[in-house]
Amino acid sequence: MSTIQLNIEEIYKLLEDVKDPEIDTVSILDLGMVEDVKVSGQDVSVKMLPTFLGCPALSIIQKNVETALRQLPAVRNVNVEFLRSPSWTSDRITEKGKAGLKVFGISPPPRQMKSDGSWHVDCPYCESTYVTMENIFGPTACRSILYCKACKNPFEAMKPMIKII
């Protein structure tokens, strides 16, 4: 009997297909939610970081990761764990992830805030800098609602989450 070897690239390739349940242009890898993947024989362990603690999508994401990895016949067990540390920060989002957010009409989070705690994003549709913040809180805790005065579109932006602010 020959055992099928699981290789880690294969696992990452499948994780690339696990999208944010609400933003289908961004994968959990692009969001920087995957901290570690380990393969031991036919068992896979995925360690992840929650974006926001109160995020109701976490259990859906966990299920989607399990379903995706079980597609591989060589996989026996999948163990998904959300870690308490390190904390997820918005600079974990990859360049590909930022591009994916923009495709969906969401401005990616800026890398830093100004000294007074404010931050600035540009319109994801027309790139105009002439925007106003309508609501720091959007449909989810991690998003804000803005309005572009140039192209007259409302849009969302992902909040910056930066350590010790």
Add this chain to the structure above:
Amino acid sequence: MKNESLKDIAIKELLLQLADDDFIHSYRGAEWLGLAPHIEEDVASASISQDTMGHAAIYYKLLDELGVGDADKLAHDRPAKERRNAIILELVNGPGYYMKDPEYDWAFAVVRNYFYTQAKAIKVRSLHSCSYEPLAEVAQKVQMELYYHLMHWKTWFVQLLGSGHLEAVSRMKAAIGKTMPDFAGVFSLGQYGEEMVELGLIEGEADLQKKWIEAITPIFESVGLATTIEIGMARGDGRNGQHTEDLEKALETLSEVYATDKAASW
């Protein structure tokens, strides 16, 4: 609690206080859904409440890991006298019921939310150096999220008091007058408070309270309020199981669904 060390008891007590505070605070916040002053606020305060419930859930999870019981049970299946939340957080939003003639007081919501969120920020910052590592780790994450909650409630507080609108100002002042006499309960660490400090879990009540006053004084000054801030525990100390009828009614309502099927997850 056989042979349980004082350290274990102190850690569990602190976690219960943090969890129960956020749990009931989140519940009162959620009762504003559909009733907030405008649609943007409905979205924002609902989002903050949901996030706060996430904080309660992670503290309950830490308790679960310590063998105290699973999160669902801790959240839904403990009578009022076993709850450790501060009394000010359990008080109703106003007369009436969510489904029928709710005469909720937005000024009270703003004052309570701002005061509590600022107090929570100070406690959570203190927990960064908590000697119980899992709690120190969680505190880092909560602190980051809290930044936005605090920004939100501070903005409301300053805008309503600085508006110059007579009704807004008088209602805000009344709300401050209602909140202060019970607010010291948020800083109480309960009967194991000394142990918590000695074990390096969190700073003492007086230090936390002092930092809170230092944080809100400039905000009070910015809206021309007198800066003598006196807080008390008029209705008792929730950390030791003293509570009002408001909490009992809230628990009855929120555990209604849970009670029909205790095996379901929330």
